Amino acid sequence: DCGGVCACGTCHVILDSRWLTKLGSHNAEEDQMLSMFPERQTSSRLACQIKVSAEMGGMIVQLPEFQM
Numbered sequence: 001d002c003g004g005v006c007a008c009g010t011c012h013v014i015l016d017s018r019w020l021t022k023l024g025s026h027n028a029e030e031d032q033m034l035s036m037f038p039e040r041q042t043s044s045r046l047a048c049q050i051k052v053s054a055e056m057g058g059m060i061v062q063l064p065e066f067q068m
Contacts, residue, residue, distance in 0.1 A: 002048070013062065023045065036068065
């Protein structure tokens, strides 16, 4: 909905923790947006902030029940 600028939170996903090191950490804006989610987990990310690469092949993400 926001065009990938970390402004709406509709793309909240939960990653398998094994993928976190490959993706890097989130920035302050993403952290602030994620803080509004009751279902936030340590492996929560906004999909619009993840840079897709070939090494992500096979990644499985979960969609939380609640989306903004």
